[in-house]
Amino acid sequence: MTVKTKEVVQLEPLVDVSHLIEPPAIEIDSGPIKMRAEGLRVDYGKFQALKDVTVQLPEKRITAIIGPSGCGKSTFLKALNRMVELVPDTQVGGQVWIDGQPIYSDQIDLAALRMAIGYIFQRPNPFPASIYDNVAYGPRIRRRHTRAELDQIVETMLKQAALWNDVKDKLRQSAHNLSGGQQQRLCIARSLAVTPHVLLMDEPCSALDPISSQKIEDLISELKEKLTVVIVTHNMQQASRVSDYTGFFLAEHTGDPGELVEFGATSHIFTSPKDKRTEDFITGRFG
Amino acid sequence: MTEDSRAVEISNVANVTMHGGAHAWRRRRESVIYALLVLLSLIPILTTFGIIYVLFSQAFAFFMEVPIMEFLMGTKWSPLLIPRSFGVLPLLVGTLLVTVAGMFIAVPVGLGSAIFLSEYASPRARRWLKPLIEILAGIPTVVYGYLALLFITPIIRSIFPQANAFNALSAAIAVGIMIVPMIASLSEDALAAVPSSLREAAYALGANKYEVITKVVVPTASSGIAASFVLGISRAIGETMIVTLAAGATPNLTLNPLESIQTVTAFIVQISLGETPWGSLAYKTIFATGALLFVLTMLMNLLAVRITKSKGRF
Amino acid sequence: MNANLSAGQSSTRKVKDRLFQALCIGAIIFSLGALAGLLLDVVISGLPSLSWHFFTNFASRFPEKAGIKAAIYGTLWMMSLTASFCIPIGIATAIYLEEYAGDSRLARIIKLNIANLAGVPSIVYGFLGLAIFVRMLQFDRSVLSGALTMALLVMPIVIVSAQEAIRAVPLSLREGSYALGATRWQTTRRVVLPAAVSGIATGVILALSRAIGETAPLIMIGALTFIAFVPDGPMAPFTALPIQIFNWISRPQAGFHDIAAAAVLVLLLFIFIMNAAASILRHRYDRRWQD
Numbered sequence: 001m002t003v004k005t006k007e008v009v010q011l012e013p014l015v016d017v018s019h020l021i022e023p024p025a026i027e028i029d030s031g032p033i034k035m036r037a038e039g040l041r042v043d044y045g046k047f048q049a050l051k052d053v054t055v056q057l058p059e060k061r062i063t064a065i066i067g068p069s070g071c072g073k074s075t076f077l078k079a080l081n082r083m084v085e086l087v088p089d090t091q092v093g094g095q096v097w098i099d100g101q102p103i104y105s106d107q108i109d110l111a112a113l114r115m116a117i118g119y120i121f122q123r124p125n126p127f128p129a130s131i132y133d134n135v136a137y138g139p140r141i142r143r144r145h146t147r148a149e150l151d152q153i154v155e156t157m158l159k160q161a162a163l164w165n166d167v168k169d170k171l172r173q174s175a176h177n178l179s180g181g182q183q184q185r186l187c188i189a190r191s192l193a194v195t196p197h198v199l200l201m202d203e204p205c206s207a208l209d210p211i212s213s214q215k216i217e218d219l220i221s222e223l224k225e226k227l228t229v230v231i232v233t234h235n236m237q238q239a240s241r242v243s244d245y246t247g248f249f250l251a252e253h254t255g256d257p258g259e260l261v262e263f264g265a266t267s268h269i270f271t272s273p274k275d276k277r278t279e280d281f282i283t284g285r286f287g
Numbered sequence: 288m289t290e291d292s293r294a295v296e297i298s299n300v301a302n303v304t305m306h307g308g309a310h311a312w313r314r315r316r317e318s319v320i321y322a323l324l325v326l327l328s329l330i331p332i333l334t335t336f337g338i339i340y341v342l343f344s345q346a347f348a349f350f351m352e353v354p355i356m357e358f359l360m361g362t363k364w365s366p367l368l369i370p371r372s373f374g375v376l377p378l379l380v381g382t383l384l385v386t387v388a389g390m391f392i393a394v395p396v397g398l399g400s401a402i403f404l405s406e407y408a409s410p411r412a413r414r415w416l417k418p419l420i421e422i423l424a425g426i427p428t429v430v431y432g433y434l435a436l437l438f439i440t441p442i443i444r445s446i447f448p449q450a451n452a453f454n455a456l457s458a459a460i461a462v463g464i465m466i467v468p469m470i471a472s473l474s475e476d477a478l479a480a481v482p483s484s485l486r487e488a489a490y491a492l493g494a495n496k497y498e499v500i501t502k503v504v505v506p507t508a509s510s511g512i513a514a515s516f517v518l519g520i521s522r523a524i525g526e527t528m529i530v531t532l533a534a535g536a537t538p539n540l541t542l543n544p545l546e547s548i549q550t551v552t553a554f555i556v557q558i559s560l561g562e563t564p565w566g567s568l569a570y571k572t573i574f575a576t577g578a579l580l581f582v583l584t585m586l587m588n589l590l591a592v593r594i595t596k597s598k599g600r601f
Numbered sequence: 602m603n604a605n606l607s608a609g610q611s612s613t614r615k616v617k618d619r620l621f622q623a624l625c626i627g628a629i630i631f632s633l634g635a636l637a638g639l640l641l642d643v644v645i646s647g648l649p650s651l652s653w654h655f656f657t658n659f660a661s662r663f664p665e666k667a668g669i670k671a672a673i674y675g676t677l678w679m680m681s682l683t684a685s686f687c688i689p690i691g692i693a694t695a696i697y698l699e700e701y702a703g704d705s706r707l708a709r710i711i712k713l714n715i716a717n718l719a720g721v722p723s724i725v726y727g728f729l730g731l732a733i734f735v736r737m738l739q740f741d742r743s744v745l746s747g748a749l750t751m752a753l754l755v756m757p758i759v760i761v762s763a764q765e766a767i768r769a770v771p772l773s774l775r776e777g778s779y780a781l782g783a784t785r786w787q788t789t790r791r792v793v794l795p796a797a798v799s800g801i802a803t804g805v806i807l808a809l810s811r812a813i814g815e816t817a818p819l820i821m822i823g824a825l826t827f828i829a830f831v832p833d834g835p836m837a838p839f840t841a842l843p844i845q846i847f848n849w850i851s852r853p854q855a856g857f858h859d860i861a862a863a864a865v866l867v868l869l870l871f872i873f874i875m876n877a878a879a880s881i882l883r884h885r886y887d888r889r890w891q892d
Contacts, residue, residue: 083780088703111313115782125773128796138781141791187777194781313784320786324701327693331714331760334753338725341732399628407625416629418880423636425876427814429843430865433850434639437646437858464635471632497618518720525722527817532850552724552817559727559821565736577728581721588720 034059034198034228035080035117039094041257042075042084049075051257052094055247057198062220062229064243064266066236068281071249072258073232077200080230081117082110098198115142118191120201124183126175126190131158131167134175134186138194153193161189162219181212188219199223201231205238217242236282240270248278342581345574352568358575364538364549366572367563375576377538381548385459385530386523388544392463393519397470398512404471405478406500417472424468432532435461440533447545453535456544461529466519473518477511478504514591521587525580527552551576643869647862655863659829660845664856667849669864674831675744675824675839676813676871682748682835683755683812688805690752691759692794695801698760699767700789719757726754727821735822742823745835750818755808762804766797803882810875814868816843842868 035057042050050072057063065073078084080096082103096103103113115138126134135154139145145153154171158164163185167178175186184204191199201220205213220229220242233239239246246269251258262269262278273279350358353373361374400420404413440457444450481504489499505512535547536557549557558573658668694711702708730750740746770793778788794801824844832839842864849861 081780083776086776086779109314111782111784113782114780119776119780121773121776121780123773125771125777127774127777127792137778137783137791141781141783141787190777190781317784317786321701324693324697325707327690328697328702328707328711330690330753331694331711331718331756334718334729334756335714337733338721338729341728342725345732395624396628396631399625400632403625403629407622416633419633419636422873422876423632425810425814425872426639427816427843427868427872429814429816429847429850430639430643430869433846433861433865434642436850437862438638438642464632467632467635495614495618497621498614500621521720522722525724527722527724528847532847552722555724555727556817556820559731559823574728577725581725584720584722584725585717588717591720592716 031061032059033057034098035230036097037076037080037094038096040076040079040096041093042072042079043091043093044087045089047255048257050079051259053260054094055260055263057228057230058245059228060224060226061244062224062231062242063245063247064239065230065232065247065249066234066239066281067249067258067261068251069234070254070258071251073249074202075258076249076260077119077202077230077232080198080200081114081119082108083114083119115194116196117198117200118194118196120184120187120191120199120204122203123207124180124187126178126183126186128174128176130172131175131178131186132171135189135193137190142194157189157193158186160192160223161185162215162222163189179212181208181215184208184212184216185219188216188223192223196227198228198230201229203232203234206234213238236270236284240266246270248273248275248281250277250281338581342574342578345571346578349568349571349575352571353575362540364554366569371568373572375551375579377540378549378551378554378576379579380540380542381455381530381534381538382524382550382552384455384542384544384548385462385526385534385550386520388456388459389462389466389523390516390520392460393466393470393523394516396463397467397515397519398474400467400471401474401478401512402500402505405475406496406504420468420471423464424472426465428465428526428528429532431461431465432528434464435529435533443545450545451535451547453533453537453547454545455534455548458530458532458534459544461533462523462526465526465529466522469522470515470519473515474508474512477508477515480511481507510594510597514594517587517591517594521584521591524587525552525584527556531556551580555580640869643862643865646859647864647866650860650863651866655860660827660840664849664854664860667857667860669842669845669867671828671831672840672842672845672864673867675828676841678744678832678835678837678839679748679751679841680809680813682744683751684805684809686749686752687756687759687808691756691805691808692763692801694756694760695763695767696789696794699764700785700793715757715760719761722817723754723815724817724821726750727818729753730818730822740836742825742838743836744832744839746822747819747824747839747841748835750822751812751815754815754818755812758808758811759804762807763797763801766800766804767793769800770796799882799885803879806875806879806882810872810879813871813875814843816847819844820847842871 033056036055038054040050040053041048053076065076067073075084079092082092084090084092092104094104098113098116101108127137129137132154135157136145136150139150139153155164155168158167163182166182167186170177175183178186184207188199188204204220205216208216217238220231223229224244231239231243243266245264246266247263248261248269249258250261262273262275264274269278270282273282358373358375360376361372362376363372363374364377365372404416404420408416435457436453439460440450440452440454443454443457444452450456485503485507486499489503494502530550531553534550534553536549536553537547538549538554539546541548555573555576558569563569654666655668656673657670658666659671661667694715698708698711702711727750730746730753734740734746734749735742740749774792774796775788778792783791819841825838825840827848828838828840846861846864846868849857849864852858
């Protein structure tokens with residue numbers, strides 16, 4: 001399903017928006033919608049974590065999810081490929097569609113869903129195996145491959161993840177010997193190897209130093225040409241630098257469910273948010 | 288995205304497909320594996336039922352021939368010689384004698400070792416001592432039987448010349464030594480779990496180490512320590528090889544540890560070694576005594592669980 | 602009045618403190634002394650009998666001619682069969698409990714069962730082996746009956762240690778695998794088990810080192826003591842090291858006691874090697890998740 005929407009998008013993302021005069025916005029076509037959530041609600045046992053989220057995620061764009069801790073942004077991300085169900089006692093309401101197909105349905109093969117929608121975690125979590133085996137993991141669990149095929153996949157994916165030059169001579173070494181930033185790029189390569197359409201990233205740079213973070217950000221920008229990216233981030237600058245769209249989540253008080261307060265083009269959210277609470281958050285008044 | 292896609296490039300053409308034949312075999316394999324795992328996991332349950340069924344069905348057959356009260360209350364045990372007599376008390380008292388005497392060694396030595404390891408030993412000493420205690424725990428009981436008969440008994444007989452060549456005391460000492468590592472390691476776990484803030488609070492009030500240990504640490508860990516004693520008793524009751532080798536095969540109703548006695552377990556071994564035909568009354572006798580042994584140890588184990596759950600006074 | 606720091610504790614308090622420490626040290630010295638005394642006695646009595654013939658001879662009526670060939674082969678046969686039963690079943694149960702069952706009723710019943718079985722005296726398993734394997738299934742007094750009985754006996758050890766090893770695998774690895782579209786079994790087999798393998802191996806070795814010295818259940822199922830041949834298959838009658846030791850100790854002649862000590866030495870050597878292997882593995886595995 002492709003839904004055309006008109007959106008206001010600014011061509012160049014800004015680094016520090018608060019001091020700038022609002023630039024002239026240009027109306028462009030945002031392209032088709034890849035994923036869509038409607039009335040999404042998540043309960044962990046008795047605790048409601050997420051309330052009534054309705055949103056559309058444009059294809060081959062980067063959408064940032066921002067908000068204070070405990071606002072349900074990670075929960076939202078995990079709900080997009082049903083990873084949220086790994087938590088015992090979780091109840092999900094509402095629906096999420098990818099390419100027009102509902103994902104909360106008995107017809108869905110969870111494994112296939114998660115191959116279509118990859119997930120990058122806060123802390124890099126390479127398997128305790130070689131670099132090669134980490135990247136080859138996804139292809140191997142799908143079907144048998146010849147040696148040559150696997151070699152080619154591993155090389156391509158490591159190149160896509162901008163890691164090939166770092167590791168091409170030590171593919172057989174343990175992934176745990178890599179630095180944190182390299183590990184995270186390896187995890188991205190590992191995800192790319194199952195050819196996902198969407199990549200969900202949960203604060204992928206929060207455990208990394210600034211230089212490694214920069215590399216990951218560059219990588220995310222490149223990935224946009226091929227996939228739809230949704231990135232949860234704590235870092236306002238990062239959101240404004242890398243994303244095309246931004247959603248602001250907030251749980252009004254501790255214990256309240258998180259909800260989507262505002263969604264729109266990143267330039268708009270950061271320069272002229274419609275909601276007072278968004279403005280307060282972006283200008284650093286809380287959070 | 289299709290299953291047999293050869294493309295190594297990140298796919299950016301097709302729409303997502305998430306159902307259909309390609310994944311069906313995976314789901315089938317998952318359910319086959321799940322069924323297999325459940326099936327294998329039932330084996331522990333079957334083992335328990337098997338033990339209970341085997342013991343109690345044969346014991347029931349035994350009690351069809353021998354009244355249960357005669358078995359439990361009788362004071363003469365002579366299942367093989369005519370006139371037969373099936374009073375289990377001599378065996379039970381024999382087991383009790385060895386267990387109690389064994390605990391007289393195991394409790395002070397085990398608890399003392401635990402207190403030393405947890406309160407006095409330096410981390411370095413602990414690193415050396417704990418593996419040694421574990422070695423003691425890993426020695427097979429037949430080796431402790433060797434120790435009892437060929438090492439302890441000669442010493443006992445040099446001190447008490449009237450002692451029998453097979454006697455309860457020697458077995459009890461070996462049983463006690465065998466249980467020491469169990470009590471030491473379980474009690475040490477309990478002692479180590481006592482928060483150091485409690486110790487510090489007691490020191491701050493001017494208590495010395497002895498007072499801290501006996502008035503604060505040990506009482507706080509009391510439920511764990513008591514549970515270790517009960518488990519030790521359970522082990523002693525079920526111990527077989529030491530008593531078979533060293534305590535003798537004479538079902539005497541006596542509390543004199545220097546005499547030859549027979550325990551419940553030693554009787555079972557005695558019959559198993561002989562040529563008693565399957566299905567005979569004598570054979571059923573070992574199942575009746577086995578059932579008794581099972582019930583006794585189970586009661587002790589349940590008691591230990593109960594004590595552990597009670598969590599002491601703090 | 603000034604604080605008096607020099608008078609300190611009363612002398613009785615000091616004496617009690619010292620005495621108590623001495624008692625605790627005495628306790629640990631007693632434990633270690635028992636270990637040392639036992640080993641010393643076994644070495645002194647047994648070492649002279651440890652000759653090449655001792656390993657290549659069968660049992661005999663004359664202690665100087667008797668050897669442990671049949672017992673060694675029987676023990677090795679039984680251990681390998683025991684391992685091949687208890688490893689797959691124990692690991693499967695641990696996987697089911699940790700990765701599949703959650704907090705289901707069945708899982709709780711199985712866990713309760715395992716805890717209870719761990720406290721059952723080993724001789725009770727002998728009844729089970731005798732009635733089920735020897736009589737009902739007609740495996741007779743074979744290596745197979747012995748191995749099956751031993752496998753059930755040490756199963757709780759294997760299961761509990763495998764559970765612990767599986768539980769120690771970080772959740773993030775499982776999530777990483779699920780996020781790549783792996784199924785539960787693929788995640789278990791390709792991520793969880795490889796990460797837990799050294800912990801599981803430690804538990805298996807400890808379980809086998811327990812099984813190798815168990816005597817009572819073997820006596821109950823009727824392992825023989827006087828065997829002048831090597832088992833030629835799982836259905837062959839057999840003897841084992843602890844049975845042979847038991848038999849020699851219970852004979853009146855001192856000559857047999859010495860070769861019993863020699864056999865004890867061999868048995869303890871097996872057990873120490875296994876324990877050392879287990880502790881090396883455990884050491885490696887403890888460090889594994891620290892970084």
